[in-house]
Amino acid sequence: MKALRLVATRQPLELHDIPVPEIGDGDVLVRVRAAGICHSDVHYRAGASPAHPLPLTLGHEVAGEVEAVGKNVSLVRVGDRVCLHYLLCCGDCYYCSTGNEQFCAQGSMIGHYSNGGYAEYIAVPERNAVILPPEIPFEQGAVMMCSSATSFHALRKARLKAGERVAVFGAGGLGMSAIQLAFAFGALDVYAVDINPAKLALAAQYGATPVNARDGDPVTAIRQHTNGRGVDVALELIGLQQTMQQAVQSLGIMGRAVVAGIADKPLVIDTYRELLGKEAEVIGTNDHLLQELPLLIELVRRGKLKLSQVVARTVPLEASPVNAVLDALEQFGGDVRTVIVP
Structure with missing residues (x-):
């Protein structure tokens, strides 16, 4: 073969x-x-x-x-x-x-x-x-097995609740699933952060508010969109030191940043201003679980997640x-x- x-x-x-x-x-x-x-x-x-x-x-x-x-x-x-x-x-x-x-x-x-x-x-x-x-x-079934499943697991790790606001750093394969799944989980608003206009346009079709990081600091933009509050959940799906830091900095009080991207440089945090002072959390996510796949597949079958x-x-x-x-x-x-x- x-x-x-x-x-x-x-x-x-x-x-x-x-x-x-x-x-x-x-x-x-x-x-x-x-x-x-x-x-x-x-x-x-x-x-x-x-x-x-x-x-x-x-x-x-x-x-x-x-x-x-x-x-x-x-x-x-x-x-x-x-x-x-x-x-x-x-x-x-x-x-x-x-x-x-x-x-x-x-x-x-x-x-x-x-x-x-x-x-x-x-x-x-x-x-x-x-x-x-x-x-x-089959093509959609294949991408579900990593990009969609990883996003699904990351949102579960984030303990996303209905009515919360979410920032997704990276509007690629994982990000497009994360945006749709966040809304399926009950997110009130989702902000998609990327530098690719075409990907941001697609994210907007799925209901996200696009944030073009080429146009300025995305953390500032997210705080403007949320009246200074920040988001409850931030997903980092790119794997860059800068975007990991931005995910943490975009959090509001008791926010949770979930890091899925693989980076070759360490995440640097201002522990008081960005973590302790807000009782924020940084959560690692690793792969996904077999037990999660039946629900994920059903969400795709019902059109809740469009691929x-x-x-x-x-x-x-x-x-x-x-x-x-x-x-x-x-x-x-x-x-x-x-x-x-x-």
Whole structure:
């Protein structure tokens, strides 16, 4: 089968011909119909968050059709449409048993520590294959598995309540889902912060108030929009020291800043003015949970979360176009979300 593989860090992905993966008794073989290109893949390619062992097939946003099942598989059948939870875990340890599988000591992640979905086929344990309703296209099912799911988990970590105000720093794939999900959770106002006018225009279509950071300090703009109050929740989805600081500075009294972006520089906080004096919180968010996916999928199925414009374009399973997308993302450019369609 064809697979796009990372052979060495800081090098372009290469298209290889490798064997179709074998499956165990509890596994399923999935024919990949869509694989999202995520900004995390840029970090893996650059070595900022090293992928191993190399060579490795990237891709952790995956949807497709079940091609074959192991003899002990009972929940999915050949032909089922599925999207894949990217965290591989033992299912038995303390963290798995409490629904926090991202901390499983034996855990792994497809496309980061095991072969992912930039390929024609992928094998995963049965528990990782989540049924995808026929109303949801494969392309949307793929991006749900990271960008939407990560935003969903971040908002849950933020303890967002109805009537609160939210700032979303980064109007990319995660940000577009975060905006819509914040409103679904009951947010009164959502402010979308970015420097890309096209992305801000799309955010406005979803009901957000656009804040163009090229036009001035976004923290000042947010305080003007909120009559000096600040926001209750700020999500940082970019991974820059500056935007992490701005997320914290945009908070009002007892506000919560949730950091999801991966940065290579530390977050610097004025502990009294920005944290203690307001009883504000800075919260880290890590991946998402299998238990969250059924509700997320249902929100998409019911049209509460619309992803048709989030999936900006598709590219084939070829090295040149995929590397070009990764190059653009590395410069914080590119479309909202690009999806590989093998």
